[in-house]
Amino acid sequence: MATIVDVEIDPTALIAALGRHARIAAGALGRLSTADKRRGLIAMARAIRGAEAAILAANAIDMANAEKAGLSSAMLDRLNLTPDRVAAMADGVATIATLKDPVGETIDETVPANGIHLSRVRVPIGVIGIIYESRPNVTADAAALCIGSGNAVILRGGSEAVESNRAIHAALVEGLKDAGLPAEAVQLVPTTDRAAVGAMLAGEGVIDMVVPRGGKGLVARVQAEARVPVLAHLDGINHVFVHASADPAMAETIVVNAKMRRTGICGAMETLLIDRDYPRAADLIAALAATGCEVRGDDAARALAPDIAPAAKSDWDTEYLEAIASVAIVDGLDGALAHIARHGSHHTDAIVAEDATVAERFLGEVDSAIVLWNASTQFADGGEFGLGAEIGIATGRLHARGPVALEGLTTYKWIGRGTGQVRA
Amino acid sequence: MATIVDVEIDPTALIAALGRHARIAAGALGRLSTADKRRGLIAMARAIRGAEAAILAANAIDMANAEKAGLSSAMLDRLNLTPDRVAAMADGVATIATLKDPVGETIDETVPANGIHLSRVRVPIGVIGIIYESRPNVTADAAALCIGSGNAVILRGGSEAVESNRAIHAALVEGLKDAGLPAEAVQLVPTTDRAAVGAMLAGEGVIDMVVPRGGKGLVARVQAEARVPVLAHLDGINHVFVHASADPAMAETIVVNAKMRRTGICGAMETLLIDRDYPRAADLIAALAATGCEVRGDDAARALAPDIAPAAKSDWDTEYLEAIASVAIVDGLDGALAHIARHGSHHTDAIVAEDATVAERFLGEVDSAIVLWNASTQFADGGEFGLGAEIGIATGRLHARGPVALEGLTTYKWIGRGTGQVRA
The missing domain is CATH 3.40.605.10 (Aldehyde Dehydrogenase; Chain A, domain 1)
Known part of the structure; x- marks a missing residue:
């Protein structure tokens, strides 16, 4: 040949x-x-x-x-x-x-x-x-x-x-x-x-x-x-926000899946945001760490889970694409919205919450191509969206967005x- | 002040x-x-x-x-x-x-x-x-x-x-x-x-x-x-194609309106294409010229209407935005399609025809943001399209097109x- x-x-x-x-x-x-x-x-x-x-x-x-x-x-x-x-x-x-x-x-x-x-x-x-x-x-x-x-x-x-x-x-x-x-x-x-x-x-x-x-x-x-x-999309710096009203079992399942099912895909979670009023934050961080994920937290997260590494400023803007996650404790929905607005890449962001009013505000106000309520970010995929295939996932603002x-x-x-x- | x-x-x-x-x-x-x-x-x-x-x-x-x-x-x-x-x-x-x-x-x-x-x-x-x-x-x-x-x-x-x-x-x-x-x-x-x-x-x-x-x-x-x-759109090099099957009275009304209603707008006709088999071509050219429009024709058009000026090669690619039109005699629908594909600016093109099969082929095959059958190109406007207003007319291929x-x-x-x- x-x-x-x-x-x-x-x-x-x-x-x-x-x-x-x-x-x-x-x-x-x-x-x-x-x-x-x-x-x-x-x-x-x-x-x-x-x-x-x-x-x-x-x-x-x-x-x-x-x-x-x-x-x-x-x-x-x-x-x-x-x-x-x-x-x-x-x-x-x-x-x-x-x-x-x-x-x-x-x-x-x-x-x-x-x-x-x-x-x-x-x-x-x-x-x-x-x-x-x-x-x-x-x-x-x-x-x-x-x-x-x-x-x-x-x-x-x-x-x-x-x-x-x-x-x-x-x-x-x-x-x-x-x-x-x-x-x-x-x-x-x-x-x-x-x-x-x-x-x-x-x-x-x-x-x-x-x-x-x-x-x-x-x-x-x-x-x-x-x-x-x-x-195209450049980054998938995707967040899962666990609201105070989240079902703890669901939160754990979704967070672990969003990060660990496949760490190298653009729909993987990179940053976990936990509501300061969520009562099971320490358990959630421990569950994620127990899967073999390296967890890097802010001061408030480390106060709850002293074994995790400290997050550097750059962690909030990093698409790891491996078994590493950053974790921040935020002040309710508004804290999560502010964090995502500042650090997100407009790809896929999810909320875990039982409170429908809070969830709908998240879905409305997060400015990303894909926003999910009570579902893993790993679903960001044309096949999963019923499109049968995909040429790619777009995070631009014009023409087509998402899968x-x-x-x-x-x-x-x-x-x-x-x-x-x-x-x- | x-x-x-x-x-x-x-x-x-x-x-x-x-x-x-x-x-x-x-x-x-x-x-x-x-x-x-x-x-x-x-x-x-x-x-x-x-x-x-x-x-x-x-x-x-x-x-x-x-x-x-x-x-x-x-x-x-x-x-x-x-x-x-x-x-x-x-x-x-x-x-x-x-x-x-x-x-x-x-x-x-x-x-x-x-x-x-x-x-x-x-x-x-x-x-x-x-x-x-x-x-x-x-x-x-x-x-x-x-x-x-x-x-x-x-x-x-x-x-x-x-x-x-x-x-x-x-x-x-x-x-x-x-x-x-x-x-x-x-x-x-x-x-x-x-x-x-x-x-x-x-x-x-x-x-x-x-x-x-x-x-x-x-x-x-x-x-x-x-x-x-x-x-945006850069040019509105718009064509009206008068097919052999066109109603002569309608053809004349549409052609005159498309060129002369307002000559300075982007929806104005710049080039008239006449089917070689259209029986009333000389009358149509004369009617357009009688409105005060300067008509520049190819050899075949000038054979029918010897008084008009000869078109230069550049005329087919010119948006006059004034009372000037170029006229070409083309070989049926295929001749019109080829001319528009070569010289059009993907803005607005129209066909005048009674033959619905021919018209539908024109509507399907002309690659412009707006294609019209038996209507004046001057309708290219958000208000006329029922949009109530317009921020502009787009001839790009992505996102929004037309008004x-x-x-x-x-x-x-x-x-x-x-x-x-x-x-x-």
């Missing part, structure tokens, strides 16, 4: 050329029926299954190179494909074919005084750029979500997964062709030159929206450089049907 | 300080009931009426300075306020109080398998920046739309309207205070230093969305420099109400 060759090509010209093809494909995709898109997705899933051997062989090259380069075991695990993982990738693509197609949906209709029948109808955004790191399954996931929502996609994967991505992309294109869909609907940037990422981020008019998928470094770079809209799947990859147009109206 | 003094202050620090106050005010506004916001708007309208003398006196200073500076009569007219115009400004603010409040609206609800009751609820965006030119009524219009949708606003008007804007802003603040709303909800940048605009455009985390209101130069600068999302009023100034959050769920 040939390894990729970085030919000398101006990255702006390269991305512009990919974009021109993608724009034409997007025009065709936007006109497809739901049945056509589903046929395409099913063919893409079938092609991945059929290319299992090629994909695994390509992945073996990436794995060998990655081992030589001394990548961490966590990175090697993210990169590694197995027959099961290839099957799961194909299943994921096929699943998108079962989701509700948002394109063509009428958002609302009105007939204003001028008598023109107006409707707002969902349409695809156009050309989506995906910039991602080592997980090769993103190649299939992201492509499927874009095709399912009628968008063309330009994929730019990590250099360590280049062979795997090429093999998966080849299968996806084969599936598109089998179904009679334009092959240019899913394009893979054919160079690992980092300047190509810059060209994608600068691609106004070429790429309509960029979705970064990967670590904080990648997301921060994309947000800093992008001249096109970005759908984003097919609908978030659409926009709308106004359609007016008249009978000869002219404006007075 | 004192004229504004440009004190030496770092524009970034200035905008950050305004933004901090605005962010706090936005928090308070986000929690207001519809009734409270309406009370605020009505008080703002009353305060404008009460300040009529002060506003007119301030405007007289701006007008005198503008005349001294030799501004064009069109610019002087935009700047000029009269008792009628002040009353219209107050009425406009009061009208916003009658519109449906989008904040708090449940977009959809679902209870996925985990049993958490999920709803998506509209919330204000936060802090909106408005950058505008000579019309002082934008100060009141934009502030009212932002308050009506629960957003704080930072206003940056043109230097030629500085005294008028200050007087209107003072009235708006008085109204806010009268109604018990935070005065910092509507802020006016207290300097005409152009660097303040740059600081607003760079204000990530300070300003959530910028709306430029003014000429193409302003919009282009804002789009080029902004690091925050921009809601944008209160709903386009909101986003949503996910609210989950559980009963102790933790994730498996």
Whole structure:
């Protein structure tokens, strides 16, 4: 198998050329029926299954190179494909074919005084750029979500997964062709030159929206450089606030789950806020510590639980993504709201309370993409939200927020049907 | 009356300080009931009426300075306020109080398998920046739309309207205070230093969305420099396509209205596309020319109407905003679609046709924020669309498109109400 060759090509010209093809494909995709898109997705899933051997062989090259380069075991695990993982990738693509197609949906209709029948109808955004790191399954996931929502996609994967991505992309294109869909609907940037990422981020008019998928470094770079809209979250500094009225058993279960179920996901709790009037604070901190979590508290928390470490000022602004939590004692709901307003990252915050008035104020006033009452922050996930999948979780304030799947990859147009109206 | 003094202050620090106050005010506004916001708007309208003398006196200073500076009569007219115009400004603010409040609206609800009751609820965006030119009524219009949708606003008007804007802003603040709303909800940048605009455009985390209101130069600068999302349109290169099946009387009425009702608005037709098979093309061109419109045609159009001027290549990409139109003869629907895809600006495009199949293809395939069938492009307006007002018309692909009023100034959050769920 040939390894990729970085030919000398101006990255702006390269991305512009990919974009021109993608724009034409997007025009065709936007006109497809739901049945056509589903046929395409099913063919893409079938092609991945059929290319299992090629994909695994390509992945073996990436794995060998990655081992030589001394990548961490966590990175090697993210990169590694197995027959099961290839099957799961194909299943994921096929699943998108079962989701509700948002394109063509009428958002609302009105007939204003001028008598023109107006409707707002969902349409695809156009050309989506995906910039991602080592997980090769993103190649299939992201492509499927874009095709399912009628968008063309330009994929730019990590250099360590280049062979795997090429093999998966080849299968996806084969599936598109089998179904009679334009092959240019899913394009893979054919160079690992980092300047190509810059060209994608600068691609106004070429790429309509960029979705970064990967670590904080990648997301921060994309947000800093992008001249096109970005759908992303940088941090998940998520809080669970245990109110005085909380059921102690529920509080313990939710706090332990929110922190410890999986510590590395963006929906994990990082800071526990306990109401000064909550009577079982010491027990709650002890229960969290007993799971193996390192707990770092403020003075009031350490007065209740002297064994925990002191929290530094920076702890309140830290996304640990590991078995560490900060704990602060706050003055009721207002103390919790003030802490979250100051330190939160607008991702996911939860309250545990039996008092519905307090809970509703929390849900209303916490300015985050996802706010939860009596449920673990670990539910922040498109699958758990009934979306069937997700292209990512967004903490920006415009367009789509929280878990984003097919609908978030659409926009709308106004359609007016008249009978000869002219404006007075 | 004192004229504004440009004190030496770092524009970034200035905008950050305004933004901090605005962010706090936005928090308070986000929690207001519809009734409270309406009370605020009505008080703002009353305060404008009460300040009529002060506003007119301030405007007289701006007008005198503008005349001294030799501004064009069109610019002087935009700047000029009269008792009628002040009353219209107050009425406009009061009208916003009658519109449906989008904040708090449940977009959809679902209870996925985990049993958490999920709803998506509209919330204000936060802090909106408005950058505008000579019309002082934008100060009141934009502030009212932002308050009506629960957003704080930072206003940056043109230097030629500085005294008028200050007087209107003072009235708006008085109204806010009268109604018990935070005065910092509507802020006016207290300097005409152009660097303040740059600081607003760079204000990530300070300003959530910028709306430029003014000429193409302003919009282009804002789009080029902004690091925050921009809601705007640059061009309105709008087309009317007259299909072979069009009713000739309707075609003539719509084409003349679309071009000539008001030539200077963004919804005006700039290019007329006539189907080669439309039998009355010569009459249509003659009718348009007879209104005093300068018509510039391609060779095929000139073969039908030899008196018209030849169109240059640049004509197809020109927004005249005056009594000039370009005319091209195209090969049916596909020719029209290709022309619009190449030269359109995604604003408003219309088809005149009796053939519903052709019309529906046009509505589906033209990639513009507004597409119309048998109606004049001059209807591109929030008031005509039943929105009651508009903050602007957007041709971007994300968030809101077409005429944008209160709903386009909101986003949503996910609210989950559980009963102790933790994730498996």
